[in-house]
Structures are given as C-alpha cells and as structure tokens.
Amino acid sequence: MNLRRIGVIGAGTMGSGIAQVCASVGLHVTLIDISESALAFGLAAMKENLQRQVRRNKICEATRDATLKQIRTSIDYAVLSDTDLVIEATTESLDLKLRILRQIEEVVLADTIIATNTSSLSITQLAAVLKRPERFIGLHFFNPVPVMQLLELIRGLQTSNQTHSAVDSFARTIGKTPIDVQNAPGFVVNRILIPMINEAVFVLQEGLATAQDIDNGMQLGCNHPIGPLALADMIGLDTLLAIMQALHEGFGDPKYRPARLLKDLVAAGHLGRKSGRGFHSY
Numbered sequence: 001m002n003l004r005r006i007g008v009i010g011a012g013t014m015g016s017g018i019a020q021v022c023a024s025v026g027l028h029v030t031l032i033d034i035s036e037s038a039l040a041f042g043l044a045a046m047k048e049n050l051q052r053q054v055r056r057n058k059i060c061e062a063t064r065d066a067t068l069k070q071i072r073t074s075i076d077y078a079v080l081s082d083t084d085l086v087i088e089a090t091t092e093s094l095d096l097k098l099r100i101l102r103q104i105e106e107v108v109l110a111d112t113i114i115a116t117n118t119s120s121l122s123i124t125q126l127a128a129v130l131k132r133p134e135r136f137i138g139l140h141f142f143n144p145v146p147v148m149q150l151l152e153l154i155r156g157l158q159t160s161n162q163t164h165s166a167v168d169s170f171a172r173t174i175g176k177t178p179i180d181v182q183n184a185p186g187f188v189v190n191r192i193l194i195p196m197i198n199e200a201v202f203v204l205q206e207g208l209a210t211a212q213d214i215d216n217g218m219q220l221g222c223n224h225p226i227g228p229l230a231l232a233d234m235i236g237l238d239t240l241l242a243i244m245q246a247l248h249e250g251f252g253d254p255k256y257r258p259a260r261l262l263k264d265l266v267a268a269g270h271l272g273r274k275s276g277r278g279f280h281s282y
C-alpha cells in the first residue's frame with residue numbers, strides 16, 4: 001500500500017516537523033489542530049525552519065515554496081476523509097488521545113492506517129479503543145523531526161504485518177531509518193536514554209562531580225555529542241520526569257525511580273532551557 005496522502009493531528013513541535021518532512025518529499029499533507037492560531041504557529045515554525053535551510057544553501061527557494069504548497073490546514077477532522085495515513089501528534093494525555101483516535105476513525109476510510117507519535121503511552125492500549133486495531137501502529141519520531149534520522153515503528157499486540165510493512169515503506173520514503181520495536185514502556189531509545197540521564201542526576205545529587213564535569217565525562221569519555229545533563233535541559237526536566245515515572249509505573253521496578261533532585265527541580269519550576277535554568281543556566 002502506497003501511503004501518499006498524510007494527515008497530521010497537532011501542529012506543535014512534533015506535528016509541524018512531521019508535516020514538513022512529509023511535504024518535502026512531495027506527499028500531500030493535511031495538518032489539523034484545535035485552533036487557527038495553533039495552525040498558524042505550526043506553519044510559522046515550518047517556514048522559519050525551511051528559511052534556515054535556504055540561508056544555509058541546503059535547499060533553494062523553489063523547494064521551500066513547493067514544500068509549503070503540499071500542506072493544507074484545517075480545524076475540521078472531516079477533511080481527513082481522503083487520507084491514507086493519519087499520524088496523531090497531540091499533547092501527551094491518554095484521555096485526549098483515546099478521544100482523538102475515535103474521532104479520526106469516524107472520518108477516515110476503512111483501510112486508512114492510523115499512527116500515534118506518543119512517547120510513553122501503550123500502543124496496545126490505544127489500539128484497543130479502535131474498531132480496526134490491526135491498522136494502528138506507533139510511529140515515534142525524534143526531535144527535531146527534520147534533522148533526526150531515526151523512526152521507531154512500534155507494533156501493538158493487534159498491529160497487522162500489512163500495516164507494519166506499509167508504514168516501513170513510508171518511513172523510507174520520508175528519508176528516515178526505521179527500527180522495529182515491540183510495545184513496552186519507553187519503547188527502545190527512551191528505555192535506554194532516560195534512565196542513563198536519571199543516573200547522571202543521581203551522580204550530581206550524591207555530590208560525586210559537578211554538572212559540567214559529569215557532562216564533560218560523558219562527552220570526552222564516551223564520545224556523546226552532548227552531556228546527559230545538558231541533554232536533560234534540552235528535553236525539558238518535566239518531560240524527563242514524566243517519562244521516568246511512566247517507566248517506573250509501567251515496569252513496577254524500583255530501578256526506574258526518578259532521582260529526588262529531578263523531582264525538586266521540576267517542583268521549583270527549573271525545567272531546563274525553556275525556563276532559563278535547569279542543571280545549567282541559560
């Protein structure tokens with residue numbers, strides 16, 4: 001199945017990036033959000049991103065314009081009726097996503113594939129709300145979407161081989177490298193990455209080294225492009241805590257308990273780059 005007409009729900013950080021990469025390879029994109037202002041925000045982010053690529057001579061102005069022309073926006077889910085694949089990329093809330101997935105299924109064709117970009121919710125649990133759960137799959141993009149190469153394809157218990165294979169081709173069409181993952185809290189990358197960052201917070205909390213030395217240690221000793229605490233500040237400490245809590249709850253294993261210092265910083269509103277202060281100051 002050739003997936004060429006793509007619906008994207010949510011024009012935020014991830015949705016606007018997903019819409020952009022799909023449009024840039026000539027797919028037809030329908031971008032949905034709850035308000036015209038949210039859609040305008042998403043479009044402005046895409047324009048700024050494409051303009052930066054023009055300035056760096058990575059694309060020409062004609063390519064920028066052609067990409068933007070592939071995207072139509074709406075606040076009405078009914079326009080999704082002609083799509084082959086709909087990717088849900090709205091706020092991370094189980095109740096909201098369950099409601100939106102039902103809403104999507106009401107308007108799309110019977111063979112449309114529905115995907116979610118959730119970071120922490122169970123694909124199997126989300127699929128269970130649908131009439132055609134075999135046509136549902138997790139598509140976990142990484143931030144910033146136009147830059148990051150990886151796409152985790154997460155199969156729920158119900159996902160069919162046909163759905164998986166159609167989405168695998170789609171991933172390659174948009175220039176991403178897919179990896180196959182079974183549904184479990186944190187999937188693969190966050191399951192490994194987030195506890196590693198949490199451990200760096202324990203090291204800081206125990207006074208074993210300064211934040212800068214911890215980051216230098218992992219950059220210079222392990223060749224990481226960025227230290228774990230600087231990365232935590234980029235991700236946002238509230239997001240980091242939420243993922244750690246989802247791992248803790250999902251596995252019921254104390255090895256995933258969030259570090260006290262992480263909880264304290266979130267409680268104090270020190271959320272990283274977005275608030276000007278986290279493990280480092282900005």
Ligand code: NAD
Nearest residue numbers: 010011012013014033034038089090091092117118119143
């Ligand atoms: P965001 O807050 O930037 O954007 C969410 C968008 O969803 C907003 O524009 C909001 O208006 C819209 N929205 C809310 N309710 C809606 C509805 N009923 N219908 C249509 N649109 C609605 O969030 P984000 O960072 O883009 O995250 C989106 C999803 O992607 C989440 O599930 C998150 O876990 C996942 N994710 C995020 C990252 C990241 O680094 N930010 C990485 C991978 C996956």
